[in-house]
Amino acid sequence: MTVKKAHVMVVTPHPDDAEFGVAGSVVHWARAGKDVIYVVCTNGDKGTSDINLKPAELAQIREQEQLAAAKLLGVREVVFLRHEDQSLEDTPEFRKEIVRLIRMYRPETIVTADPYRRYIWHRDHRIVGQVVLDAVFPYARDLFAYPDMLEEGLQPHKVKEVLLWASLEDINYRLDVTDTFDIKLAALRCHESQVGNNRFPQLEEWLRQRARQLAEGEDFELAEAFHRVEILR
Numbered sequence: 001m002t003v004k005k006a007h008v009m010v011v012t013p014h015p016d017d018a019e020f021g022v023a024g025s026v027v028h029w030a031r032a033g034k035d036v037i038y039v040v041c042t043n044g045d046k047g048t049s050d051i052n053l054k055p056a057e058l059a060q061i062r063e064q065e066q067l068a069a070a071k072l073l074g075v076r077e078v079v080f081l082r083h084e085d086q087s088l089e090d091t092p093e094f095r096k097e098i099v100r101l102i103r104m105y106r107p108e109t110i111v112t113a114d115p116y117r118r119y120i121w122h123r124d125h126r127i128v129g130q131v132v133l134d135a136v137f138p139y140a141r142d143l144f145a146y147p148d149m150l151e152e153g154l155q156p157h158k159v160k161e162v163l164l165w166a167s168l169e170d171i172n173y174r175l176d177v178t179d180t181f182d183i184k185l186a187a188l189r190c191h192e193s194q195v196g197n198n199r200f201p202q203l204e205e206w207l208r209q210r211a212r213q214l215a216e217g218e219d220f221e222l223a224e225a226f227h228r229v230e231i232l233r
């Protein structure tokens with residue numbers, strides 16, 4: 001197997017979630033020489049209110065948008081799982097798919113959506129966060145969780161930390177994105193089908209205000225914020 005290890009794996013439910021959640025930090029990591037890869041779980045083919053746009057067309061558009069954003073941020077590779085939008089479930093198959101990627105790319109850090117955000121929260125985000133946490137511990141770590149993977153040469157792997165974005169009720173980790181905010185914004189703007197001017201005219205203002213709020217109490221101006229889980233065992 002010839003997969004190059006990554007330092008950071010970002011697992012995003014839809015194309016564009018990672019740009020909202022972690023793009024400013026991704027730029028910092030990439031600039032510091034870290035290999036960042038994206039895993040995009042769904043094709044986002046329900047993300048429109050345009051009745052004339054066919055889901056398959058939208059999926060293609062969103063893949064191109066995601067690739068453009070990732071390139072701008074310095075992401076090394078984007079893996080598209082291409083599940084249908086709004087279709088994810090916490091199944092043994094999906095969990096195994098994520099475990100396989102963790103064992104292949106062997107990241108120190110995984111970044112994904114917080115599954116425990118309360119009340120209204122996109123089901124795909126809830127499922128992805130939950131499945132990633134389970135995949136990290138114990139399934140990716142345990143030798144005999146998947147005997148067939150051992151036969152393929154996919155050894156167990158221990159992830160060091162998981163960062164959960166959109167963890168508004170339970171933030172314990174903030175990263176300074178003051179210097180990289182403009183690239184984050186530009187990467188978000190690559191998602192024209194989602195945040196094009198008539199769809200989200202206040203994007204910059206909204207994003208800046210939110211980043212400022214997340215930096216409250218810190219000695220920097222703009223932040224991305226997470227719930228950080230360190231895996232000790």
Ligand SMILES: [Zn+2]
Nearest residue numbers: 013014017122
């Ligand atoms: Zn999403």
